Amino acid sequence: MVIGIIGAGASGMAAALAAAENEDAQVVLMERQARVGRKLSATGNGRCNLTNLHAMAGGYHGDDAAFAAPALKAFDVEKTLDWFRGLGLFTVAEESGRVYPYSDQANSVVDVLRFALDRPNIRLLTDFEVMKVKKTDDGFRVDSSDDSVLCDKLIVACGGLAGTKLGGTMAGYKLLRGFGHKCTKLRPTLVQLKSDWSGCASLKGVRANCRAAIVHDGAVQIESTGELQFTDYGLSGPVMFEISRDVCQGKGSWCCRLDFLPEINEDTLKEELLRRRGGNLTAGDLLTGILHNRLGRVLTQSVGISSYVPIAQLEEEEIAGVCAAVKGFEVNLTEPMGMDSAQVTAGGIVTDEFDENTMESRLVPGLYACGEVLDIDGDCGGYNLQWAWSSGRMAGAHAGGIL
Numbered sequence: 395m396v397i398g399i400i401g402a403g404a405s406g407m408a409a410a411l412a413a414a415e416n417e418d419a420q421v422v423l424m425e426r427q428a429r430v431g432r433k434l435s436a437t438g439n440g441r442c443n444l445t446n447l448h449a450m451a452g453g454y455h456g457d458d459a460a461f462a463a464p465a466l467k468a469f470d471v472e473k474t475l476d477w478f479r480g481l482g483l484f485t486v487a488e489e490s491g492r493v494y495p496y497s498d499q500a501n502s503v504v505d506v507l508r509f510a511l512d513r514p515n516i517r518l519l520t521d522f523e524v525m526k527v528k529k530t531d532d533g534f535r536v537d538s539s540d541d542s543v544l545c546d547k548l549i550v551a552c553g554g555l556a557g558t559k560l561g562g563t564m565a566g567y568k569l570l571r572g573f574g575h576k577c578t579k580l581r582p583t584l585v586q587l588k589s590d591w592s593g594c595a596s597l598k599g600v601r602a603n604c605r606a607a608i609v610h611d612g613a614v615q616i617e618s619t620g621e622l623q624f625t626d627y628g629l630s631g632p633v634m635f636e637i638s639r640d641v642c643q644g645k646g647s648w649c650c651r652l653d654f655l656p657e658i659n660e661d662t663l664k665e666e667l668l669r670r671r672g673g674n675l676t677a678g679d680l681l682t683g684i685l686h687n688r689l690g691r692v693l694t695q696s697v698g699i700s701s702y703v704p705i706a707q708l709e710e711e712e713i714a715g716v717c718a719a720v721k722g723f724e725v726n727l728t729e730p731m732g733m734d735s736a737q738v739t740a741g742g743i744v745t746d747e748f749d750e751n752t753m754e755s756r757l758v759p760g761l762y763a764c765g766e767v768l769d770i771d772g773d774c775g776g777y778n779l780q781w782a783w784s785s786g787r788m789a790g791a792h793a794g795g796i797l
């Protein structure tokens with residue numbers, strides 16, 4: 395039996411290794427780029443956050459997010475870590491639950507997978523861009539521009555559109571649509587957010603730990619705590635990635651409410667700032683020692699206080715205004731950055747056309763899909779790669795007949 399797999403990214407490699415456990419199966423892994431796992435090697439800022447100790451079905455989204463549960467249960471975090479350990483990868487978990495290779499290098503993850511693929515019943519074809527797929531009487535015919543592969547079962551593991559420069563593409567959606575599958579609207583997620591507030595550009599490069607909330611027409615949609623980074627176009631940093639899903643997707647006003655001192659209440663801050671009226675400093679230094687200097691000045695100015703006014707002359711109300719800005723500053727949002735910048739695609743191939751216990755198409759027997767091409771996306775922090783490993787493993791195991 396020949397199992398063709400399109401895409402040697404995270405889910406495709408997991409699928410190939412699972413299918414190849416059936417020693418009578420011949421696996422042909424086709425990758426359009428010159429090497430396997432190109433996107434994987436750029437994940438987690440080059441560190442690869444390969445899973446999360448808290449990854450469970452609740453951290454996933456899609457029109458039918460429950461679709462992800464059986465795969466995540468069958469190949470859960472513990473099994474995934476055992477599997478990687480078996481491949482020779484040492485890992486370490488941060489307090490947050492995020493798991494990284496011990497080497498702190500994403501390439502270590504790619505390497506252990508790459509070495510594992512080197513087995514007699516896996517044929518790896520790189521620089522093989524699949525252009526066309528056809529159902530034949532007894533399987534599938536997969537064509538690149540100058541070669542063809544015939545296979546009995548076919549797994550589409552082409553990933554999503556996000557991270558275009560690293561290989562994100564429409565290919566998987568197109569190939570599956572060719573078999574009659576439907577695709578939902580695609581949106582960038584785990585992505586930076588654009589703002590038309592000019593302060594972002596003047597704060598470019600400033601990082602701050604904060605509590606950030608997405609507010610739509612006055613109502614908080616989602617919030618999280620972590621590091622924010624100002625950029626010339628808007629807001630970036632891990633906390634933004636975490637709360638960026640579906641921002642600016644509907645009409646109305648969108649903003650990000652930032653609490654720059656989440657662990658200190660407004661009264662304590664006010665007390666401290668009122669105390670500073672006893673010194674000789676000017677308002678430009680009102681928040682010095684508390685926040686990044688540039689951020690402190692911008693926040694003070696945002697409530698109409700000139701940096702040159704002596705702190706001693708500030709009214710209590712003005713100090714209260716600064717405290718309110720520190721604890722709940724609103725930055726208007728216009729749109730998310732595009733697919734180029736996004737880590738993940740929200741939306742994808744409609745999952746109710748697949749069997750959640752096998753990843754096999756309900757429309758075309760013998761056809762499977764896994765990973766980001768499906769309408770499942772996970773929270774920030776290793777959830778998306780866990781979905782790639784779990785769904786890839788499930789597709790490969792069932793196509794290969796080891797389950």
Ligand SMILES: Cc1cc2nc3c(=O)[nH]c(=O)nc-3n(C[C@H](O)[C@H](O)[C@H](O)COP(=O)(O)OP(=O)(O)OC[C@H]3O[C@@H](n4cnc5c(N)ncnc54)[C@H](O)[C@@H]3O)c2cc1C
Nearest residue numbers: 401403404405426437438443524553557765766776778779
């Ligand atoms: C910058 C960045 C950082 C990220 N960091 C993290 C992180 O730390 N933790 C986390 O959990 N997730 C992270 N993600 C998300 C994660 O990388 C993806 O969700 C995951 O790689 C999806 O796996 P996949 O197998 O579905 O797709 P991919 O890993 O993208 O693999 C798809 C493969 O298919 C190939 N392909 C596509 N079309 C064809 C074709 N026609 N013919 C042949 N081959 C084809 C592609 O070249 C690619 O190699 C990050 C993403 C980005 C862009």
